[in-house]
Amino acid sequence: MDYPNRFDVIVVGGGHAGTEAALAAARMGVKTLLLTQNIETLGQMSCNPAIGGIGKSHLVKEIDALGGAMALAADRAGIHFRTLNARKGPAVRATRAQADRQLYKHAIRGFLENQPNLQLFQQSVDDLMVTGERVTGVVTSTGLRFLADAVVLTVGTFLGGIIHVGMQKQAGGRAGDAPSNRLAERLRELPFSVGRLKTGTPPRIDGKSVNYAGLEIQAGDTPRPVMSYMGSTADHPAQMNCYITHTNAQTHDIIRGGLDRSPLFTGEIDGIGPRYCPSIEDKVVRFADKDTHQIFIEPEGLNTHELYPNGISTSLPFDVQMELVRSIKGFENAHITRPGYAIEYDFFEPRELKSSLETRHLGGLFFAGQINGTTGYEEAAAQGLIAGINAANLSLEQAPYCPARNEAYIGVLIDDLITMGTKEPYRMFTSRAEYRLILRQDNADRRLTATGRALGLVSEPRWQRYLEKVEAIESRKLHLDKHWSHPGDEAMETLLGQALTREYKLSDLVKRPNVQIDGLLEAVGLDWADTEINDQIEIDLKYAGYIDRQQEEINRVLTQHSVSIPERFSYEGISGLSNEVRQKLEQVRPATIGQATRIAGVTPAAISLLLVFLKKARHSLDDQKSA
Amino acid sequence: MTGTMAHTDTIVAIATPAGRGGVGIIRVSGGRAASIARLLVGKLPAPRLATFSNFLDADGSAIDQGIALFFPGPNSFTGEDVLELQGHGGPVVMDMLLNRVVQVGARIAGPGEFSQRAFLNDKIDLSQAEAIADLIDSGSQRAAKSAVNSLQGRFSEKIHELDERIIRLRIHVEAAIDFPEEEVDFLADELIHQALAEIEVAMAQTLAQTEQGAILREGVTLVFAGRPNAGKSSLMNYFSGRETSIVTSVAGTTRDVVKEDIHLDGVPLRLVDTAGLRDSVDLVEKEGIRRARQELGTADIILLLIDYSQHFEDWQAQAEALLAEVGHRDGAIVVLNKVDKRELEFIPTFTVPVFGISVTMLQGLAELKAHIQQAIGFDAQVEGNFIARSRHLDALRRANLAVIAGRQQLQTRQAGELLAEELRIAHEALNEITGEFSSDDLLGQIFSSFCIGK
Numbered sequence A: 001m002d003y004p005n006r007f008d009v010i011v012v013g014g015g016h017a018g019t020e021a022a023l024a025a026a027r028m029g030v031k032t033l034l035l036t037q038n039i040e041t042l043g044q045m046s047c048n049p050a051i052g053g054i055g056k057s058h059l060v061k062e063i064d065a066l067g068g069a070m071a072l073a074a075d076r077a078g079i080h081f082r083t084l085n086a087r088k089g090p091a092v093r094a095t096r097a098q099a100d101r102q103l104y105k106h107a108i109r110g111f112l113e114n115q116p117n118l119q120l121f122q123q124s125v126d127d128l129m130v131t132g133e134r135v136t137g138v139v140t141s142t143g144l145r146f147l148a149d150a151v152v153l154t155v156g157t158f159l160g161g162i163i164h165v166g167m168q169k170q171a172g173g174r175a176g177d178a179p180s181n182r183l184a185e186r187l188r189e190l191p192f193s194v195g196r197l198k199t200g201t202p203p204r205i206d207g208k209s210v211n212y213a214g215l216e217i218q219a220g221d222t223p224r225p226v227m228s229y230m231g232s233t234a235d236h237p238a239q240m241n242c243y244i245t246h247t248n249a250q251t252h253d254i255i256r257g258g259l260d261r262s263p264l265f266t267g268e269i270d271g272i273g274p275r276y277c278p279s280i281e282d283k284v285v286r287f288a289d290k291d292t293h294q295i296f297i298e299p300e301g302l303n304t305h306e307l308y309p310n311g312i313s314t315s316l317p318f319d320v321q322m323e324l325v326r327s328i329k330g331f332e333n334a335h336i337t338r339p340g341y342a343i344e345y346d347f348f349e350p351r352e353l354k355s356s357l358e359t360r361h362l363g364g365l366f367f368a369g370q371i372n373g374t375t376g377y378e379e380a381a382a383q384g385l386i387a388g389i390n391a392a393n394l395s396l397e398q399a400p401y402c403p404a405r406n407e408a409y410i411g412v413l414i415d416d417l418i419t420m421g422t423k424e425p426y427r428m429f430t431s432r433a434e435y436r437l438i439l440r441q442d443n444a445d446r447r448l449t450a451t452g453r454a455l456g457l458v459s460e461p462r463w464q465r466y467l468e469k470v471e472a473i474e475s476r477k478l479h480l481d482k483h484w485s486h487p488g489d490e491a492m493e494t495l496l497g498q499a500l501t502r503e504y505k506l507s508d509l510v511k512r513p514n515v516q517i518d519g520l521l522e523a524v525g526l527d528w529a530d531t532e533i534n535d536q537i538e539i540d541l542k543y544a545g546y547i548d549r550q551q552e553e554i555n556r557v558l559t560q561h562s563v564s565i566p567e568r569f570s571y572e573g574i575s576g577l578s579n580e581v582r583q584k585l586e587q588v589r590p591a592t593i594g595q596a597t598r599i600a601g602v603t604p605a606a607i608s609l610l611l612v613f614l615k616k617a618r619h620s621l622d623d624q625k626s627a
Numbered sequence B: 001m002t003g004t005m006a007h008t009d010t011i012v013a014i015a016t017p018a019g020r021g022g023v024g025i026i027r028v029s030g031g032r033a034a035s036i037a038r039l040l041v042g043k044l045p046a047p048r049l050a051t052f053s054n055f056l057d058a059d060g061s062a063i064d065q066g067i068a069l070f071f072p073g074p075n076s077f078t079g080e081d082v083l084e085l086q087g088h089g090g091p092v093v094m095d096m097l098l099n100r101v102v103q104v105g106a107r108i109a110g111p112g113e114f115s116q117r118a119f120l121n122d123k124i125d126l127s128q129a130e131a132i133a134d135l136i137d138s139g140s141q142r143a144a145k146s147a148v149n150s151l152q153g154r155f156s157e158k159i160h161e162l163d164e165r166i167i168r169l170r171i172h173v174e175a176a177i178d179f180p181e182e183e184v185d186f187l188a189d190e191l192i193h194q195a196l197a198e199i200e201v202a203m204a205q206t207l208a209q210t211e212q213g214a215i216l217r218e219g220v221t222l223v224f225a226g227r228p229n230a231g232k233s234s235l236m237n238y239f240s241g242r243e244t245s246i247v248t249s250v251a252g253t254t255r256d257v258v259k260e261d262i263h264l265d266g267v268p269l270r271l272v273d274t275a276g277l278r279d280s281v282d283l284v285e286k287e288g289i290r291r292a293r294q295e296l297g298t299a300d301i302i303l304l305l306i307d308y309s310q311h312f313e314d315w316q317a318q319a320e321a322l323l324a325e326v327g328h329r330d331g332a333i334v335v336l337n338k339v340d341k342r343e344l345e346f347i348p349t350f351t352v353p354v355f356g357i358s359v360t361m362l363q364g365l366a367e368l369k370a371h372i373q374q375a376i377g378f379d380a381q382v383e384g385n386f387i388a389r390s391r392h393l394d395a396l397r398r399a400n401l402a403v404i405a406g407r408q409q410l411q412t413r414q415a416g417e418l419l420a421e422e423l424r425i426a427h428e429a430l431n432e433i434t435g436e437f438s439s440d441d442l443l444g445q446i447f448s449s450f451c452i453g454k
């Protein structure tokens, strides 16, 4: 049967990508439907109950700056907050929150249910409706047909999902959920290139059976960081501790003894797993000389005893899991509540996507999240947001939006995916961002909120708060630029630890490595509230040289890199281009010269040739039009 | 000047390399052309008017004198601001001038890049697209060859060693940043300071050696090759003006490679004498012949000497055989020696140039020399080698500055991220010499070096 109402945008999948996609599209004012297998699992964290981390909190704050849900939910659900890399500099500083699973889901579901223009529907999608080279809607497992201008697919690890525990395997989308096999088969019939990836999760442990005596306690940080620009510690629920324990020689012996029944080492699993998130058996085999590995024991929530032992992801048989867990200090009598497992699933070659996350093969169809070869909630949410925005843009007949590499980690993520593709589950790291000093978690709002506002993503309260912040930063900076400190200023000389030999602008004094803005404000008797704003001023001033240099680097290539390449541009006629380079360009089909430069093996000479022939092509096109 | 032009980077190239006493032109195009003019000429020359001036070095001394011309965009050859410096100083001086322009903010132009800019700015007709493409293509092939030439021997070794060290350091620094929950904090480690200091020293040394030309090949290499006793060493000594190589009437006198650097009217030239090519059972001589062959591989010009007094009838067959042995290379010249002992007959056209000379009686040498000068004086090869060397030097300098800055940042601010940024810049500069190295490559190295992840 045809569902009576037509939608502008349909989002399939209620994970982290799907929920952000649906919320973004609805915020932009288009009629949106979120279709998911099970409304109870909306916003479910399949693995580690934590949001943020290095590179990841950068994404979360960008999503937040663009009006997304993840940071707000993390503040409502966070039971343990930490600032990572506190002393290594503001650009690489990051925020990480352990989240109460239930509270997190609850927060996300609340946002979804209260979002105007958005409807939820529980049903599994089995098929896409396709006319020519366009998607027109989806068909559910009961044969319901929903029509829409655009469809966003965010079905995570569910496509052809196979779960492994030792030599036993079964079909599944994640523990407890059915896989999406019909949809997977159907997608394999369409012209997408499909690959297999693998990821894993550790066994969960009953906290009542753990002996905490002698385990290292890890408390949350004070002052406690906040995830959202709209958040405050008042949003946070009660806080909990984490603990640290270690594997030992005996643990490693047990693991080695079980390798003959490990699907990873017997060749059962052929999906490629992430190198930075190896299973414990992988670690023991690859780094045989290490006799111990660290395990973070993280609470799953306020109202449960379940624990997440971070660091022993495994797909060894259950009997080995039990034995290895019990060899670890504190876990001597531990009871496993859920076995660890590995999961293999389908993903689609992301180089077949445009930067809008629309597929190049089927118009109106967008892919986001794990199905594009990424891993992680934050990576999924970031893509969901962009896909949702662009599905709405398509329906509204507006130009697509994707931030550039120098504007956001989201831009780095998407550009990496569509330009380089990926061989293993892709995770964000700050080292992937060449403009790292500009892309900080503290300035995501200053980078993106104005754009978000123009797109219709940013609510009035967020906008006002942003304007106030920017205004305060500017006026305070001006003040520091206009006021001077003179020789003989006692408080200042005490702060500097030396006499002033001449007068200095306050803003110049802030730039000194040994001066902190708080101390300076105190020395000159300025009582400026809001450390967030003062911190921004300090970073802006102290890093001005570096920031300007990166900006210059960006500007230098901007004109050339923003030259666009038509979607159906023919690389055939370019003399002087090697076959190898031509093939690469045809595979990626870069949208701009900038993107073309980032394809491995595309030389500067090839770029020069491209520019020349692009100009020629553009002119012959103009000639045709005028003829 | 239009707004967009400020955003294109500024390029420089030697438009015509100076030969003996001729005029050499250096051309600069882009947003910084005017400021570069102010620095090198002392003021901005009036538009399109030839201004005679000194071309200044960083310390204010004159590198050269000549004519400066400034063409403001868009009414210039490329459509951008263009500065032209016409000097008289010969290739070495041109090279210094080029380096100075690079130092103050230009980068060395890619193959065909001036024409490409002219084309993109509507200064060249659209129908010329293919021609421009050819220029870019052939230019980049030549540049690749020059880069290989420049990157030979010790220089290459040193650069790769520096690259390795930077990678090792970056692995530690980046891992400390992206994986702070791992047990070791590499940044706090004293070893990082030590490694940085070591790199700084090694880089400064390589840079100094390179600037002095000690390990980087300069200019053109001329190899003397042929059968024993043909007179190779004698001719080499004639060119160098010294008794560099031993000359005797014994066949097989030269047994090792003998090198001498000279200037031929301002063009730096490396002369390489080699052991006579023949089948030998003598171990020392055999090794000498192996080395001779190796030198032939990197030669720009090969003089194939033949004793004409012995081979006046079959010199062509001899020449063919030698040519086959050196792999029919570009730049081969057949030299028939000892024409004092047997008068030269009519020489039919051959596949490569042929000259008849006598080293002892100083016959035909002026012609040979003139030919060699012509072959190299205005040949793209010299320019190519010069440019490749300048490129490499420039990259090395930038890497060095970044490493120094990085160490300071770590010392004064304990700023890991700024050290990381400087190391990234240093590494990218070195990669211009050694080839692409992506952030993914770096992550790959981190994952294989440390047990990372939970």
Ligand SMILES: Cc1cc2nc3c(=O)[nH]c(=O)nc-3n(C[C@H](O)[C@H](O)[C@H](O)COP(=O)(O)OP(=O)(O)OC[C@H]3O[C@@H](n4cnc5c(N)ncnc54)[C@H](O)[C@@H]3O)c2cc1C
Residues within 6 Å of the ligand: A012, A013, A014, A015, A016, A017, A018, A035, A036, A037, A038, A041, A042, A043, A044, A045, A046, A047, A048, A123, A124, A125, A126, A154, A155, A156, A157, A158, A173, A174, A175, A177, A179, A180, A183, A199, A200, A201, A277, A341, A342, A343, A368, A369, A370, A371, A374, A375, A376, A377, A380, A381
């Ligand atoms: C075992 C396991 C271990 C993991 N380990 C890690 C890790 O260590 N580190 C890390 O960063 N990340 C890990 N992850 C990944 C993390 O869970 C995902 O990256 C993230 O959840 C992906 O978000 P998503 O929105 O793309 O998909 P998901 O969160 O998987 O959501 C998919 C959604 O689609 C719905 N759905 C599926 N099929 C259909 C259908 N046909 N019709 C309608 N709805 C459908 C599902 O019900 C679900 O709501 C792990 C995941 C799993 C399963």
Ligand SMILES: Nc1nc2c(ncn2[C@@H]2O[C@H](COP(=O)(O)OP(=O)(O)OP(=O)(O)O)[C@@H](O)[C@H]2O)c(=O)[nH]1
Residues within 6 Å of the ligand: B227, B228, B229, B230, B231, B232, B233, B234, B235, B246, B247, B248, B249, B250, B251, B252, B253, B254, B255, B274, B275, B276, B277, B337, B338, B339, B340, B341, B357, B358, B359, B360, B361
């Ligand atoms: N008559 C005459 N003799 C010459 C001439 N050039 C060189 N000779 C002589 O030829 C002999 C060999 O000269 P070398 O220069 O040593 O020859 P080579 O090619 O270096 O020989 P090997 O090093 O043994 O391979 C010496 O006795 C020279 O004096 C020439 O132009 N005329």
Ligand SMILES: [Mg+2]
Residues within 6 Å of the ligand: B232, B233, B234, B245, B246, B247, B253, B254, B274
């Ligand atoms: Mg000799």
